Amino acid sequence: MKVLTVNFLTCAVKACKTSPLSFPLHFQDAELEQSDIEYNPSFLRNILPRVDWEALKVTANELGFTTVPAEKPNPAPTPTNPDTNPTETIKESPEAQPADDKVMRDLHTLLLETEVREGKMVCGNCGHEYKIKEGIANFLLPSHLV
Template identity: 55%
Template sequence: MKVLTSNFTACAVKTCKTSSASFPLHFRNAELELQELDFQPEFIRNILPRIDWNALHMTANELGFPKLPESKPEGDMLNDEQTLKDLHRLLLETHVTEGKLVCENCGHEYMIKEGIANFLLPSHLAMADVL
């Protein structure tokens, strides 16, 4: 699972839908693997507006990455090749191969096995209330 993917996932448990603590999910016991890709600066520039920077900042710290800037790069920083390369490495080349994503709100754990996160919920967490 790419780190980029985690920036677009929140807890799927019904009771978490209205809680701000259900995003971002937090990596636990994460095993990381770097998979080098061709540098794609235009992709990074285009995806940045869609990134929740606070969530990415938290995720990067949890995974032990060098400190990201406090605020989302914009303006001239979007032309700084080193900043773009650092973001490319974090977002696209860093894969979590094993571990868990944990919801801060309910504590539900989504297992990551062989780089694939299992977001299927057990029936008692997925079922809607019956009237």
């Protein structure tokens, strides 16, 4: 299970739907595996606005990553519509700075190259455990929790 995926998951227990403690799920006994994936800055620029930064910092800390900045980086502008005008770019405010390449590469490593192979994710609200085996989390709930 990629670390990026976890940023979009919440507890599936019905009683947890309204609790802010059900997100993010917390890793325990996680066995990590690093894979070598080609660096794709355009994917990172597009996915960063969708990432819950506070949840990512919690997850990264639990997994032992210390390179996550306190503030979400401002990704470099991308073409607005390369089919109509390949040189047109998003206008950004003077105080906005493109994210440092090292920070973006560190995020690439954390979000895309890091995979949890074994372990479990635990809900901060109800304590339900979702086991991870061979990189796949089991989100099937017993009938009394549905």
